[in-house]
Each structure stands twice: as C-alpha cells, then as structure tokens.
Amino acid sequence: MVSLRRRKGPQLQNEGQQAVPTRQEQANNANYDPYTLPDFDTDFIRDEDLRAFAEALTAPTAPPVTALNDWRPIYQRIRKARRKRTPGRSKDETREGWVYAVLYWPLLLIVMGWIVLLFIAYNLTRLYIYGYEHLRIWHGKRETLKRRLRQANSYEEWAQAAQALDEYLGNEEWKRSAPYSYYNYQTVRKVNDQLAMLLQKTDQGGAMEELKTLLESCIKNNFVGVESPRLYSETYIGTKDLVQQFVERVEQGLNAILGSKLVSRDDKAAFFKHLELNYGRTALCLSGGATFAYYHFGVIRALLNAKDLPRIVTGTSGGALVAALVATRTDGELEQLLVPALAHRIRACHEGLSQWIRRWWRTGARFDSLDWAKQCSWFCRGSLTFREAYELTGRVLNVSCVPSDPHSPVLLNNHITSPDCVIWSAVLASAAVPGILNPIVLMRKTKEGKLVPYSFGNKWKDGSLRTDIPLKSLNIHFNVNFSIVSQVNPHINLFFFAPRGSPGRPVSHRKGRGWRGGFLGSSLETSIKLDLQKNLKILRHLELLPRPLGQDWSQIWLQRFSGTITIWPKTVLGDFWNILNDPSPQQEIGRQASVLWHDDELSEPDEEGATTEEEECDDVVVVDHQNSATK
The missing domain is CATH 3.40.1090.10 (Cytosolic phospholipase A2 catalytic domain)
Structure with missing residues (x-):
C-alpha cells in the first residue's frame, strides 16, 4: 500500500492535485504556522495600563522641600543651571589631591593600553589552543565521533554519540573502577551496601526508621565528594558506576518512604521538608x-x-x-x-x-x-x-x-x-x-x-x-x-575555558590527565585571563574608569557569570x-x-569571576541533570 501511494504521488501532482502531506510534514508545517500558537492574536495589555505607564515615565521628579528667607525677593529670577545629559561623578565620589589629578590620565591610558594588548594576546592564545587540539587530537575516527556528537538534535542522539566516544577513548574502564582521589569511594560503597540491605528489609515491612536515618545522613550537598566536578569531567556521559549506583539507591529509598503505608502523611511531609532544607x-x-x-x-x-x-x-x-x-x-x-x-x-x-x-x-x-x-x-x-x-x-x-x-x-x-x-x-x-x-x-x-x-x-x-x-x-x-x-x-x-576539562567535555588525550592545548597553552590562557581581571580591578578600585552614559561598566566583566x-x-x-x-x-x-x-561546558567561578574548578558542585539527587543538561 505504501509503495502504491508513492507511485501515485507524481501522477496526482501532474493532474493539478496536491499530494496528501505525511504526519511529519504536517507537524513541521504546524511548527511554522503562527496561528497554532496559544493566544497568538490576543493582546493581553489594556489601553489604560499603557496610559498609566506613559504618565509614570513622563512624571516630573518631585523637588526637595526648601525654606526661604523672609527677605527673599518675591519675583526673583534665577537662571537654571544646565543639566548634564549623562551625569558623571558627584562631588562626594571625586577624589581630592593634586597627585590623583596629575596621574589620572597617564594611569588610565597605560592600563587601558595594556588591557588591549592582553586581550589581543588572549585571542591569539585561544587560536593556538584550537589549532593544537584539532591538528594533534581531533582527526580520524575520533573527529568523526565528535562531529556526530555535535550534530545531535536530541538527548537520545547525544547520549548514543557520547557513549560511543567514551568507548573509543577508553573511558568505560575508568567508570568501572571505583577508586578516585576526588571522592571517598570507601564510604560510598559502605552506604550502598547499607541502602541495599535496608531496601530489602523495607520490602518485607520493616527497617523504615533506619532507612530514614540513613537517607538524612547522606542526602547533603556534595556528600563525601560525589558531586566533585572532576567526577564528571573524565567522560562525555556519566560518571563512576559506584556513584551512579549510589544515586539510584538513594532514589529507591526516597520512593520507598513515599509509598510506604507505615509512615503517616504528616511524617512524610516533615521528612521531605527537612531534606529540602538540608539539601x-x-x-x-x-x-x-x-x-x-x-x-x-x-x-x-x-x-x-x-x-x-x-x-x-x-x-x-x-x-x-x-x-x-x-x-x-x-x-x-x-x-x-x-x-x-x-x-x-x-x-x-x-x-x-x-x-x-x-x-x-x-x-x-x-x-x-x-x-x-x-x-x-x-x-x-x-x-x-x-x-x-x-x-x-x-x-x-x-x-x-x-x-x-x-x-x-x-x-x-x-x-x-x-x-x-x-x-x-x-x-x-x-x-x-x-x-x-x-x-x-x-x-x-x-x-x-x-x-x-x-x-x-x-x-x-x-x-x-x-x-x-x-x-x-x-x-x-x-x-x-x-x-x-x-x-x-x-x-x-x-x-x-576549563584547562583540565569540564563535565561533559573532558580532555581527550592522555586519558583525561592532560591539559587543553598542552600545558603551555593552558598556562598562557590562565595567566593572561587573570592579568586581564587584575587590571580591570585596578581601574575600578583606583576610580580611574570613566562612566559613559552615567554607568560603571566594569561590573559587566567582573561579576559572576x-x-x-x-x-x-x-x-x-x-x-x-x-x-x-x-x-x-x-x-x-x-x-x-x-x-x-x-x-x-561547566565551570565554577569564585566571587570575583575567576574560574576555579576545585570548587564543588551542589546537587546529588539531580545527577541526571548533570548527565542531560550539560550535554
């Protein structure tokens, strides 16, 4: 039947009739049809709301209350001072002293010139790292697998490509091996065994209080290091099998308590509320x-x-x-x-x-x-x-x-x-x-x-x-x-940029123990970036940076992003x-x-914005987020 319809398609078109679109074609057409959107033609806002907004925008600023002398002329005319279109620094903000006034422009020009040179050097360094990785690492089958990874259009496609890349690079062996310096694998293994034992007892109608106590002790931020970024920066998908098993058993324990008839509704609410506050x-x-x-x-x-x-x-x-x-x-x-x-x-x-x-x-x-x-x-x-x-x-x-x-x-x-x-x-x-x-x-x-x-x-x-x-x-x-x-x-x-890799994007040579762009490229990138931040802070703390349009623009670089x-x-x-x-x-x-x-990628910056991968991640139950949202 399908092949018969395919043969009839061109004949119908030649007779001036249109072929019936497939379900996929109908779905694609609907995605581009604006009238399929909910409330597409609805103007939610009222005219009186816009008028109130317009009045608020044009309302004059209330002048401060001032006292007048008794001998002030009744009709005295005072020429209003011209207001600057873009306000600069006020009197309270302006530093006093002749040294500041003399050195202001020389320091500003020197530091700004150095920042421009550093920015050029940083871009050249990133180009060097890009060339190093693509010429030395990404070629042959490895490049083919990575291209397949980047061309994925769904999580399922991405997961399959990431799994194939991990298998080719030998990362599956790392997943099966429990020992790793960045988390306490002995404690995780012990907790896994206890959870398995208690889950078996709860199936028989007992050990519910012991299970609650154990879950309260291990559902915490970065429990024994299971959320260290390094645990997720060695592979393209997943982490240690021991950690994944720990997450699955914690989830099983939570579901066991949620579905248990031995725990009252109020006790369940109090238990999960406590976990939410703690976690x-x-x-x-x-x-x-x-x-x-x-x-x-x-x-x-x-x-x-x-x-x-x-x-x-x-x-x-x-x-x-x-x-x-x-x-x-x-x-x-x-x-x-x-x-x-x-x-x-x-x-x-x-x-x-x-x-x-x-x-x-x-x-x-x-x-x-x-x-x-x-x-x-x-x-x-x-x-x-x-x-x-x-x-x-x-x-x-x-x-x-x-x-x-x-x-x-x-x-x-x-x-x-x-x-x-x-x-x-x-x-x-x-x-x-x-x-x-x-x-x-x-x-x-x-x-x-x-x-x-x-x-x-x-x-x-x-x-x-x-x-x-x-x-x-x-x-x-x-x-x-x-x-x-x-x-x-x-x-x-x-x-x-993560010199030692990041979750979902590991360093793909030396089995994850290398540096992106080699140690030379990573060290240049880190030192230049930190030097850029240092000079921006100098401009801000010494109050050398001008305020175009009345705004301090240094924060668009120095805040946490x-x-x-x-x-x-x-x-x-x-x-x-x-x-x-x-x-x-x-x-x-x-x-x-x-x-x-x-x-x-994933990175963890400090308060001033510098990347420090040693800082810890903040979730346990949503490890699936780390395996999906960071693709």
Missing part, C-alpha cells in the same frame, strides 16, 4: 545577551521534554523575557509555544533605521518604551503581577533590575520581594541598557486593578550591568544551592550581525532552539 533547591538562570537570549528557548525545550524544568526561574535582560514566558505558562502551553512560529510574536525591532536614528538623537535611546511594553506584555500574559503568576503556574519568577543611581542596591523582583509589581515593567527595566532603552519606572497593580508607579517612581535599568546571575539572592530567598545557568552574553562566552552547571551555545557570525534584529522562524528560532546538544 537545597535547583534554579534555572537565564542570562542577558540581546537576541542571543533566544538560545534560551532550546534549553527550556530540552528541560521541558525531560520533565526536569525547575520551578524557580530567574532572568535578566533578554533572559527575563524568556523567563517571563516560562513562568506565566503551564507545561502544556510551553510545549505548543516553543516552536519556530514563536518568532512571529517577537517584533521588538520592527521599526526602520531612520526612525531609530531620529529617536536616539531626540531621546538618547534606540527603542520606544511604550512600544516595547506592548510587545512584551504578550510574553508576560498581560499585566500579571509576580504573585499572580506564582498562583497561576506555581513557578517562581525572578527578574533583576539595577537602579539608575549607581550606588543603590540591585532589586530582585519576585512574589516575595515585590508581589504586586507588574511583570512586564520589571522585564523592560531589566532590559534597559543605556543608549538602547531609557530607564524604566516599575509599575504596581492596586487592589482595584489600576497600575501606579512602584518604588516611589524611581527608575531602573538593565540587571546585567551588575547582577546577571543573582545566585546570592536566590540562596537567601529560596535556599537555592544548585543552579543551571544558560549563559549567552557574547562578551563573556570567549572567556569560558556562571553557576553549578553553565551552558553556552555554539554561536555563528550572523548572531553578532543580528544582535538587535528580530529573528526569522526558519533561520533563527528553529536553529537556536536546537543547539543545546551541540556544545556546552
């Missing part, structure tokens, strides 16, 4: 990066397909838009939305070049805040607040905003810190890069449903300028100890050319939504 929670962090943020769709889609999408989601700048979409939709709606047709709703850059130039000359910003509010509201499901989104989907949305005052603290908006704040206003504020979008007033929804200025009408801007990944705040508010960071900032990805798991995409040159252009469904969203399995 911590997982958060998905989406970085900024202009249109590079559309790569986040691939990460969201992969985690959603694996049923591993965390309930806590944070986003900054472009990542805030994606995070808002995730936090205001259910899993079923996300499965329908995360397709190439979504590009038809991304129209933030639809205006022409001449209009952009006129607006920038008139207002100092390339884009219009009101137009962006209307475009953004669809992703945020209208004027939903953080509390309403949490009650709707159960997901915890966090959006970072930086105050226009350079010395005020960063605000992390969520249903606890700012429950009545409107999500789209926080997303706009988080994307307000100086010169691209003017600072934004956050909006609050009253009990009557009206929008009024939030936080006394203060204005906010791009959170990436100071806190791209707010890990400290997430730990304080939600006990987050494990973070999956999707990092797409184009100015940062170049500096992600990575998490427990850090994923970054394999970008192409066209991404930089289209960094402020709307994506097309076929060429952009479709490609960016499928890049998760192509390239990524």
Whole structure:
C-alpha cells in the first residue's frame, strides 16, 4: 500500500492535485504556522495600563522641600543651571589631591593600553589552543565521533554519540573502577551496601526508621565528594558506576518512604521538608545577551521534554523575557509555544533605521518604551503581577533590575520581594541598557486593578550591568544551592575555558590527565585571563574608569557569570550581525532552539569571576541533570 501511494504521488501532482502531506510534514508545517500558537492574536495589555505607564515615565521628579528667607525677593529670577545629559561623578565620589589629578590620565591610558594588548594576546592564545587540539587530537575516527556528537538534535542522539566516544577513548574502564582521589569511594560503597540491605528489609515491612536515618545522613550537598566536578569531567556521559549506583539507591529509598503505608502523611511531609532544607533547591538562570537570549528557548525545550524544568526561574535582560514566558505558562502551553512560529510574536525591532536614528538623537535611546511594553506584555500574559503568576503556574519568577543611581542596591523582583509589581515593567527595566532603552519606572497593580508607579517612581535599568546571575539572592530567598545557568552574553562566552576539562567535555588525550592545548597553552590562557581581571580591578578600585552614559561598566566583566552547571551555545557570525534584529522562524528560532546538544561546558567561578574548578558542585539527587543538561 505504501509503495502504491508513492507511485501515485507524481501522477496526482501532474493532474493539478496536491499530494496528501505525511504526519511529519504536517507537524513541521504546524511548527511554522503562527496561528497554532496559544493566544497568538490576543493582546493581553489594556489601553489604560499603557496610559498609566506613559504618565509614570513622563512624571516630573518631585523637588526637595526648601525654606526661604523672609527677605527673599518675591519675583526673583534665577537662571537654571544646565543639566548634564549623562551625569558623571558627584562631588562626594571625586577624589581630592593634586597627585590623583596629575596621574589620572597617564594611569588610565597605560592600563587601558595594556588591557588591549592582553586581550589581543588572549585571542591569539585561544587560536593556538584550537589549532593544537584539532591538528594533534581531533582527526580520524575520533573527529568523526565528535562531529556526530555535535550534530545531535536530541538527548537520545547525544547520549548514543557520547557513549560511543567514551568507548573509543577508553573511558568505560575508568567508570568501572571505583577508586578516585576526588571522592571517598570507601564510604560510598559502605552506604550502598547499607541502602541495599535496608531496601530489602523495607520490602518485607520493616527497617523504615533506619532507612530514614540513613537517607538524612547522606542526602547533603556534595556528600563525601560525589558531586566533585572532576567526577564528571573524565567522560562525555556519566560518571563512576559506584556513584551512579549510589544515586539510584538513594532514589529507591526516597520512593520507598513515599509509598510506604507505615509512615503517616504528616511524617512524610516533615521528612521531605527537612531534606529540602538540608539539601537545597535547583534554579534555572537565564542570562542577558540581546537576541542571543533566544538560545534560551532550546534549553527550556530540552528541560521541558525531560520533565526536569525547575520551578524557580530567574532572568535578566533578554533572559527575563524568556523567563517571563516560562513562568506565566503551564507545561502544556510551553510545549505548543516553543516552536519556530514563536518568532512571529517577537517584533521588538520592527521599526526602520531612520526612525531609530531620529529617536536616539531626540531621546538618547534606540527603542520606544511604550512600544516595547506592548510587545512584551504578550510574553508576560498581560499585566500579571509576580504573585499572580506564582498562583497561576506555581513557578517562581525572578527578574533583576539595577537602579539608575549607581550606588543603590540591585532589586530582585519576585512574589516575595515585590508581589504586586507588574511583570512586564520589571522585564523592560531589566532590559534597559543605556543608549538602547531609557530607564524604566516599575509599575504596581492596586487592589482595584489600576497600575501606579512602584518604588516611589524611581527608575531602573538593565540587571546585567551588575547582577546577571543573582545566585546570592536566590540562596537567601529560596535556599537555592544548585543552579543551571544558560549563559549567552557574547562578551563573556570567549572567556569560558576549563584547562583540565569540564563535565561533559573532558580532555581527550592522555586519558583525561592532560591539559587543553598542552600545558603551555593552558598556562598562557590562565595567566593572561587573570592579568586581564587584575587590571580591570585596578581601574575600578583606583576610580580611574570613566562612566559613559552615567554607568560603571566594569561590573559587566567582573561579576559572576556562571553557576553549578553553565551552558553556552555554539554561536555563528550572523548572531553578532543580528544582535538587535528580530529573528526569522526558519533561520533563527528553529536553529537556536536546537543547539543545546551541540556544545556546552561547566565551570565554577569564585566571587570575583575567576574560574576555579576545585570548587564543588551542589546537587546529588539531580545527577541526571548533570548527565542531560550539560550535554
């Protein structure tokens, strides 16, 4: 029957009739049809909300209250001082002393010149490492297997390719051998034996309290080193068989307690609540990066397909838009939305070049805040607040905003810190890069449903300028100890480099004990990168760095940009050319939504941003995350 239909296909087409599309073709066509998206034609935002936002943006700042002398002339005319368009350092911030004034420009020029030379040297070093690895290591069958790994379009394909590469490189023997210096394998083996014995007893109706006690003692962050990054940096998939067995038996123990009739419902709730407090929670962090943020769709889609999408989601700048979409939709709606047709709703850059130039000359910003509010509201499901989104989907949305005052603290908006704040206003504020979008007033929804200025009408801007990944705040508010960071900032990805390999991407020569690019290449890369950071800190601490557009730009380099798991995409040159252009469904969203399995790494930086792989990972139960999300 199938072959008969194939023979009839061309005949029907010749007669002017169309062949019946296959199911696969129908599915592909649906992925590009915008009218299959839920609420595609719905404009959630109300006109009165936009008017309230426009009034808040143009509202004058209240002048301070001052006392006047009795003898002051009634109609005295005072010429107003000219206000600088971009404020510089205030009197309180300016250092005094003639030595500082004399040496300011010489020091600034010397340090900046040295930074430029170091940056050139760093790029040359990375080119040397790339050439070293591809000429000396990646050739023959090894190169074929790696190409198959990078061309995978699903986790299943990736896992098969990674397994084949591990077998070819001899990593399977390392998995079977339990001893390793970076974890206590004797304790893990002992706990495995005890868990196996107690699980057998629980099947017979006993030893439930002993099982609970044992689980409480071993479900902790980095228990005896089982989450050391080195354990996951020797292979392309998986880790020691002993560690994998430990995770599986812990999961079996938790399921045994959950399904036991010998433990009351209240005792189960108290037990798992204690484990959650002791163990911590997982958060998905989406970085900024202009249109590079559309790569986040691939990460969201992969985690959603694996049923591993965390309930806590944070986003900054472009990542805030994606995070808002995730936090205001259910899993079923996300499965329908995360397709190439979504590009038809991304129209933030639809205006022409001449209009952009006129607006920038008139207002100092390339884009219009009101137009962006209307475009953004669809992703945020209208004027939903953080509390309403949490009650709707159960997901915890966090959006970072930086105050226009350079010395005020960063605000992390969520249903606890700012429950009545409107999500789209926080997303706009988080994307307000100086010169691209003017600072934004956050909006609050009253009990009557009206929008009024939030936080006394203060204005906010791009959170990436100071806190791209707010890990400290997430730990304080939600006990987050494990973070999956999707990092797409184009100015940062170049500096992600693990000399001794990283989880899912080991050093592929000397059986994992070598250095990427050889010891010479790794030592040059590390020393130049640390020297770059040192000179940037000199500029910041000696207050030598100017403030273009009234902003201290040193933090876009010196803050922490990575998490427990850090994923970054394999970008192409066209991404930089289209960094402020709307994506097309076929060429952009479709490609960016499928890049998760192509390239990524994990690194663990210190507080100032320097990579230190010796720092430990932060999860046990979600080792499957480490085997899937880091592909």
